Amino acid sequence: MNEAEIVVIGGGVSGLSSAYFLAKAGKNVVVVEKGMVGGEASGRNGGMISERTDEPALIPLALESVRLWTTLEDELGYPTEFIHQGRIQVAVSEEEMGDIFTERDHALHHGISVEQLDPSEISELIPGISGRTLGGLFFANGGHANPQRAVQAFAWAFQDRGGRLYQNTAVTGINVEDDRVTSVETTAGTIAADVVVATAGPQTTLLADMVGLHVPVAPARVEIIATAPLEPLFDIALVGNGLYGRQAARGNLLFGGGAHEWIDVGLTSEPAKPNTPLIRNIARRLAELLPAVADVPVIRSWAGIVEQAPDYMPIIDIPDTPSNYIIVTASAHGFGIAPATGKVVSDLVLQGKSNIDISGLTLNRFSHLTPDWRKKRGWVPAPEHP
Amino acid sequence: MESRPLVVVGAGVSGTAAAIEAARAGVQVTLIDENPVPTSLARLNVPQFFGQRFTDALRDKAAMMDRIAAANGALREAEEAGVDIQLGVCVWGAFRNSENSRILDGPQIGLADHERSSMMKYDRLIVATGSRDLSIGFAGWNLAGAMGANGAHSLMSRHQALSAQRIVILGSGNLGLSTAKMALDNGIEVAAILDVTPSVRGEKTLAAHLQSKGVDIYTSHTVKQAVGSNGDIESVVLVETDDNFEPVAGTEKVMSADTVCLAISLVPNIEILSLLDCDLNFKSHLGGYVPIHNDWMRTSVDTVFVAGDAAGFHDEMVLNREIARNQGRIAGIAAAESLGAINKSEARSLISEIGTGVPAVQPTEAHTIWKQWLNSLANAGGQDVIACQCEEVTRSEIIGLKPPRYLEWGSVQMSRRTLQTQLKDNPANPNQVKRLTRAGTGICQGRNCREQVALLLAEESNSDIADIPLSTYRPPLRPLPLNIMWPDDESEDVRNEWPKWFSPNNKVLG
Numbered sequence: 055m056n057e058a059e060i061v062v063i064g065g066g067v068s069g070l071s072s073a074y075f076l077a078k079a080g081k082n083v084v085v086v087e088k089g090m091v092g093g094e095a096s097g098r099n100g101g102m103i104s105e106r107t108d109e110p111a112l113i114p115l116a117l118e119s120v121r122l123w124t125t126l127e128d129e130l131g132y133p134t135e136f137i138h139q140g141r142i143q144v145a146v147s148e149e150e151m152g153d154i155f156t157e158r159d160h161a162l163h164h165g166i167s168v169e170q171l172d173p174s175e176i177s178e179l180i181p182g183i184s185g186r187t188l189g190g191l192f193f194a195n196g197g198h199a200n201p202q203r204a205v206q207a208f209a210w211a212f213q214d215r216g217g218r219l220y221q222n223t224a225v226t227g228i229n230v231e232d233d234r235v236t237s238v239e240t241t242a243g244t245i246a247a248d249v250v251v252a253t254a255g256p257q258t259t260l261l262a263d264m265v266g267l268h269v270p271v272a273p274a275r276v277e278i279i280a281t282a283p284l285e286p287l288f289d290i291a292l293v294g295n296g297l298y299g300r301q302a303a304r305g306n307l308l309f310g311g312g313a314h315e316w317i318d319v320g321l322t323s324e325p326a327k328p329n330t331p332l333i334r335n336i337a338r339r340l341a342e343l344l345p346a347v348a349d350v351p352v353i354r355s356w357a358g359i360v361e362q363a364p365d366y367m368p369i370i371d372i373p374d375t376p377s378n379y380i381i382v383t384a385s386a387h388g389f390g391i392a393p394a395t396g397k398v399v400s401d402l403v404l405q406g407k408s409n410i411d412i413s414g415l416t417l418n419r420f421s422h423l424t425p426d427w428r429k430k431r432g433w434v435p436a437p438e439h440p
Numbered sequence: 441m442e443s444r445p446l447v448v449v450g451a452g453v454s455g456t457a458a459a460i461e462a463a464r465a466g467v468q469v470t471l472i473d474e475n476p477v478p479t480s481l482a483r484l485n486v487p488q489f490f491g492q493r494f495t496d497a498l499r500d501k502a503a504m505m506d507r508i509a510a511a512n513g514a515l516r517e518a519e520e521a522g523v524d525i526q527l528g529v530c531v532w533g534a535f536r537n538s539e540n541s542r543i544l545d546g547p548q549i550g551l552a553d554h555e556r557s558s559m560m561k562y563d564r565l566i567v568a569t570g571s572r573d574l575s576i577g578f579a580g581w582n583l584a585g586a587m588g589a590n591g592a593h594s595l596m597s598r599h600q601a602l603s604a605q606r607i608v609i610l611g612s613g614n615l616g617l618s619t620a621k622m623a624l625d626n627g628i629e630v631a632a633i634l635d636v637t638p639s640v641r642g643e644k645t646l647a648a649h650l651q652s653k654g655v656d657i658y659t660s661h662t663v664k665q666a667v668g669s670n671g672d673i674e675s676v677v678l679v680e681t682d683d684n685f686e687p688v689a690g691t692e693k694v695m696s697a698d699t700v701c702l703a704i705s706l707v708p709n710i711e712i713l714s715l716l717d718c719d720l721n722f723k724s725h726l727g728g729y730v731p732i733h734n735d736w737m738r739t740s741v742d743t744v745f746v747a748g749d750a751a752g753f754h755d756e757m758v759l760n761r762e763i764a765r766n767q768g769r770i771a772g773i774a775a776a777e778s779l780g781a782i783n784k785s786e787a788r789s790l791i792s793e794i795g796t797g798v799p800a801v802q803p804t805e806a807h808t809i810w811k812q813w814l815n816s817l818a819n820a821g822g823q824d825v826i827a828c829q830c831e832e833v834t835r836s837e838i839i840g841l842k843p844p845r846y847l848e849w850g851s852v853q854m855s856r857r858t859l860q861t862q863l864k865d866n867p868a869n870p871n872q873v874k875r876l877t878r879a880g881t882g883i884c885q886g887r888n889c890r891e892q893v894a895l896l897l898a899e900e901s902n903s904d905i906a907d908i909p910l911s912t913y914r915p916p917l918r919p920l921p922l923n924i925m926w927p928d929d930e931s932e933d934v935r936n937e938w939p940k941w942f943s944p945n946n947k948v949l950g
Contacts (some may be wrong), residue, residue: 090866131853133843202875221866275540282883296938317540328541329915337925351919366942436542
């Protein structure tokens with residue numbers, strides 16, 4: 055039988071980062087991916103990287119992650135387009151200005167470097183920005199990267215360290231004996247494993263069902279637009295007017311935001327990811343945010359499927375049973391924190407504990423939830439519509 | 441939002457015929473065509489490969505509307521039948537409810553004229569979007585003056601705005617031959633027609649006619665390069681090719697020409713069908729990925745019909761436009777029947793008078809000729825030739841899976857990675873190549889390189905181009921400025937209840 059010390063299920067950024075650090079530590083690792091690496095949310099997100107000042111439980115992980123991002127290209131040997139020029143959040147309404155003050159207080163409380171900006175300072179940092187900004191915050195330690203390139207970088211570097219990557223291979227079963235996972239059934243055969251790392255994104259709940267665990271996440275579809283390339287305007291990650299985004303190395307503006315749609319996913323199939331007319335509303339908000347370039351053509355849009363836990367936060371945990379099944383699900387924070395996630399998983403496998411504080415990310419915070427929690431919250435797909 | 445019972449996209453031969461039949465059957469029909477397109481798009485070779493060879497007349501939208509209307513006699517017939525004709529309006533999006541998108545208020549298309557965009561609901565849609573030029577790059581094809589046959593046809597016939605003086609035509613099928621004939625009729629000199637095949641591919645009588653007018657036809661020839669200064673083509677170097685499509689040394693000929701016209705083949709415009717998730721199949725004898733449809737031109741999506749080149753293009757259709765017209769008529773009648781305007785037996789009897797809409801002759805496969813052209817151009821001009829003009833990605837950069845030059849990335853690890861190493865991990869996937877090399881991510885939205893990338897992937901993976909998945913289409917299907925895409929009709933609800941990511945209050949985006 056095919057065997058590995060560790061089988062990672064899911065070739066997204068969390069899985070590949072975990073696999074990379076484990077392979078680097080000399081472990082025999084297999085990654086099983088139902089499609090191609092980064093084919094889902096890991097390669098389709100906005101590429102934002104921040105210290106997550108709004109999520110106290112995530113700050114230790116996020117801070118370590120930014121630190122790792124700064125040397126990641128050299129570490130992996132492949133480009134990620136990481137830019138470490140900060141993150142700016144601007145307010146264009148009184149309500150958003152209120153959020154700015156709250157956010158600033160959070161940051162200061164957690165000892166994170168933050169600078170409050172007035173409209174003229176914002177204009178200096180983001181040429182062409184709306185004259186309607188009321189104020190903003192600058193986080194020097196933020197940045198962004200190219201998700202597709204970064205995921206591929208992890209995948210290649212994993213292979214360079216001897217890791218085996220099985221793409222187009224779906225998991226069809228997980229065998230458990232005496233409260234431990236013994237092997238993973240895949241469309242490419244059975245793989246015996248000492249440890250399984252489940253980084254299955256939207257499929258997390260379906261996968262956990264196989265080992266008798268309830269891991270509550272709900273998948274949702276979200277959208278992003280891309281413009282034609284522009285001359286370099288700003289290299290700071292930008293949040294404002296209900297959008298988040300960046301100017302890519304090539305010069306395209308990539309911005310997302312707006313309403314999400316709850317969906318269901320299958321375990322082995324690729325979920326459809328259509329765009330909707332929402333892309334017009336995103337275009338309008340981008341034109342409002344950057345009126346100086348309102349005539350730049352939109353040339354592309356895409357959608358991605360993310361998963362959300364009930365409190366919008368990641369889960370990184372090892373359950374009591376099966377005791378060798380590591381759960382990693384990121385609630386749409388996955389890309390930015392991926393390098394640290396990989397470290398944590400590697401620590402959990404190698405030492406049984408994490409060197410980074412993940413005490414706020416345990417599974418048992420949802421032990422009170424009943425299996426119909428999605429329905430109760432309305433986090434379910436709309437009824438079939440003609 | 442406006443709502444129409446039947447929208448026909450494309451006012452060419454098939455779309456106009458569809459609109460007329462449906463209107464005569466009592467359906468209220470809206471016929472939309474994107475021509476004339478804004479010159480800002482035309483300059484980008486979107487949606488047709490104009491190669492900067494259009495005159496200033498193209499700027500005059502009103503005059504162009506008149507010329508387009510005059511060029512298609514059937515449009516007047518459509519107007520008389522009560523069809524609402526909208527020229528200069530593009531369809532940039534098509535949306536319908538499906539498994540993971542359920543909250544639309546019915547199927548709808550995104551429209552835009554040169555100033556603003558809107559959404560339009562439909563009960564039935566007929567996609568008659570025609571075809572576009574197959575582009576395969578040769579050295580110098582990024583100079584002004586390299587264009588496509590479809591683009592040239594359109595500029596000569598519909599727009600009367602082609603500015604070419606002396607033209608070299610690549611391809612001796614009916615597409616190339618008819619382009620040459622039309623050029624002569626428009627007072628444009630034809631310097632040469634050439635093809636990699638050992639004999640003329642198209643109608644022999646048409647070829648003989650052209651030769652009698654002094655046009656030289658070079659079989660077993662390819663282009664080594666187009667040469668020019670100041671960004672414009674001034675001459676073209678041809679070379680003879682052997683049985684393996686290798687250039688024969690010492691056979692180069694320099695032709696003076698300001699225009700080189702790619703007339704190898706046409707590719708069906710299936711973008712809207714792809715967005716609507718109609719089932720598509722690669723059919724080489726129909727020019728690539730085409731929709732599956734029944735005898736009544738209905739696609740796998742009940743509300744969507746197809747007609748003309750968009751349903752599949754083959755060389756016979758260039759000379760025999762009845763094929764496209766018949767398909768259009770059938771689609772128009774079938775759509776009218778599906779809307780209940782006429783009953784099934786009426787429709788059946790109307791359609792039986794038309795015939796099948798399929799070609800009389802079994803068309804031959806197209807992609808062999810695509811491949812032969814790629815091989816000959818690569819052999820004669822090398823692989824350091826740009827394949828994706830927008831992002832300036834060469835064929836060798838695609839084969840080498842190189843990160844874009846602007847990243848200035850070099851590492852031992854990266855140098856070990858190529859398309860070949862990638863193919864060991866994963867079946868050939870144009871979307872992956874696009875992500876890593878950026879070929880196909882530019883402002884032309886991949887129109888001018890997607891077949892080249894697929895051909896290269898087939899070549900490198902030793903497989904058939906039919907096995908290469910379709911590179912994804914996404915909206916907007918045309919480059920659409922933010923301030924045109926902007927929804928004038930945005931509701932107050934959407935405006936005021938725009939969510940901040942998933943989070944409850946006090947959480948931020950990104």
